[in-house]
Amino acid sequence: MHIEDQIVHYTSDELIRVSIAQTRRITETARQRHHLSPVACAALGRAMTGALLLAGDYKNHEGVSLKFAGDGPLGAVHVDAFDSNKVRGYIDNPTVDLPLKANGKLDVGAAVGQHGQLTVTRFTPEQMTYTSQADLVSGEIAEDLAYYLYTSEQIPSTISLGVLVDRDYTIAASGGFLVQALPGAKEEDLARVEANITQIGPITTYLKNHPDGEGLIDIILSGMHFKELFRKPAWWQCTCSRQRIENVLLSLRAQDKEELLQDPQVEMTCHYCGEKYVISHDELVTLFENAHKE
Known part of the structure; x- marks a missing residue:
């Protein structure tokens, strides 16, 4: 034990x-x-x-x-x-x-x-x-x-x-x-x-x-x-989360966001813990659109 x-x-x-x-x-x-x-x-x-x-x-x-x-x-x-x-x-x-x-x-x-x-x-x-x-x-x-x-x-x-x-x-x-x-x-x-x-x-x-x-x-x-x-x-314990990943994506330049939208999904991995976060194309579109409305 x-x-x-x-x-x-x-x-x-x-x-x-x-x-x-x-x-x-x-x-x-x-x-x-x-x-x-x-x-x-x-x-x-x-x-x-x-x-x-x-x-x-x-x-x-x-x-x-x-x-x-x-x-x-x-x-x-x-x-x-x-x-x-x-x-x-x-x-x-x-x-x-x-x-x-x-x-x-x-x-x-x-x-x-x-x-x-x-x-x-x-x-x-x-x-x-x-x-x-x-x-x-x-x-x-x-x-x-x-x-x-x-x-x-x-x-x-x-x-x-x-x-x-x-x-x-x-x-x-x-x-x-x-x-x-x-x-x-x-x-x-x-x-x-x-x-x-x-x-x-x-x-x-x-x-x-x-x-x-x-x-x-x-x-x-x-x-x-x-x-x-x-x-x-x-x-x-790692401090990474889906919310933090989304905040990183929202902080990107407009050109970088457009490039990401050309892919079927976005996959990001936390260096500290190896956790993988996958965001689909539809989820990414919704994320950017909602941020634009605010």
């Missing part, structure tokens, strides 16, 4: 906050929708988990978009997280696969690329957007996010992300955690947390052996007094 995906937030008296996300079902949904190769699963799963951790960490933000644009064969990795517990994502070249590394691990760094940029866009409840960038440092996703948080937001952070792909290519485990120092945290407490984290081992192995992930916080904040702030179920 698999545990439902969720994100849980904690804080300690030592001014350290921790967020833990389990995302196996989310990553499996992405694998099925986009027909992902194993290394693409690992890259997108890590990125979606990271986005959830960042989106859930900022209560005053409505959403976070991440774009890992490296020089690897996967192309760019695109992820949106919103409402602190919903996420979607896609990869430019989802079927690309690479040989395993010498240690038997998926070579996410080579697939994403070690040179390029991570673009982070935050969306506030007031519909304001703030975009910042940082260079990729490894293409392994977690290291790139940690570097971004330190250089762009000046927040010392430890982030661990992982996806374990089973022999039948389904997702056996997916998740991660984000540890951040709040203003006033002491160096000795941060050093203790860093030492605690070394006891966890690979995050995917831990989540496979402990599906509920509950014991993870006891290791990370061992020797400290902490409390759970809140938890939320997490899931894959």
Whole structure:
């Protein structure tokens, strides 16, 4: 029996906050929708988990978009997280696969690329957007996010992300955690947390052996007094809809609309979720005519 995906937030008296996300079902949904190769699963799963951790960490933000644009064969990795517990994502070249590394691990760094940029866009409840960038440092996703948080937001952070792909290519485990120092945290407490984290081992192995992930916080904040702030179920959700597709069609130039009307139907596919929308010629005529009357 698999545990439902969720994100849980904690804080300690030592001014350290921790967020833990389990995302196996989310990553499996992405694998099925986009027909992902194993290394693409690992890259997108890590990125979606990271986005959830960042989106859930900022209560005053409505959403976070991440774009890992490296020089690897996967192309760019695109992820949106919103409402602190919903996420979607896609990869430019989802079927690309690479040989395993010498240690038997998926070579996410080579697939994403070690040179390029991570673009982070935050969306506030007031519909304001703030975009910042940082260079990729490894293409392994977690290291790139940690570097971004330190250089762009000046927040010392430890982030661990992982996806374990089973022999039948389904997702056996997916998740991660984000540890951040709040203003006033002491160096000795941060050093203790860093030492605690070394006891966890690979995050995917831990989540496979402990599906509920509950014991993870006891290791990370061992020797400290902490409390759970809140938890939320997490899931894959796309924001596309037929209404949005129709709005896109209505925004086209008159010449483009005329060209579309020459076809028996219009088919549009959402990059993020793969959902296909088919609008017949008659429906298109009605759509344009009704808009013209308004």
